[in-house]
Amino acid sequence: MDVQVEAAVEPTALGTADIKRILAALPHRYPFLLVDKIVGIEGDRKAIGIKNVTANEPHFQGHFPDNPVMPGVLILEGMAQTAGSICLLNRPEDGAPSLVYFMTIDKAKFRKPVVPGDVLEYHMTQMSKRRNMWWFRGEAKVDGQIVAEAEVGAMIAREGRK
Secondary structure: OOOOOOOOOOOOOOEEEOHHHHHHHOOOOOOOOOOOEEEEEEOOOEEEEEEEOOOOOHHHHOOOOOOOOOOHHHHHHHHHHHHHHHHHHOOOOOOOOEEEEEEEEEEEEEOOOOOOOOEEEEEEEEEEEEOOEEEEEEEEEEOOEEEEEEEEEEEEEEOOOO
16 A cells, blocks of 8 residues: 655745835835835745836836836836845844845846736846845746846945945
8 A cells, every 4th residue: 555645844934025114125216116015025035026007107108108018127127126125124133224236137038018907026036145245036927927037136235335
């Protein structure tokens, strides 16, 4: 008689960050804050940023008036903001304010347009980290389909330092 034994799997503690936590972590503000919520936070390893794309966002006035499409560079910025949030939400609480700087972007690809009404998900996963520098791989998705992908690098610095 064959008996299959399944190993007990510990559920992973997944965290979330609402807009208040994001605003406390990132210096960005509307109209350049491109993440509304972060879900599925797994420590400093990965998270999913959520952006509700709405027709009243200022970039749609000129990109394009009769056919609104979210600019690809803003999708990449939303991915970078999600990665930056992962860095800053997991920093030690030593009381010293920190900023995160977008350093590099590699292997960026755009696959499908993002339009008003879409819910954009930025799936970001840490590739590596060394001292105050972090590298992430990400996919932006709408309805489970990849609309963009890239690798981004970020650096954490004390506020006031360059």
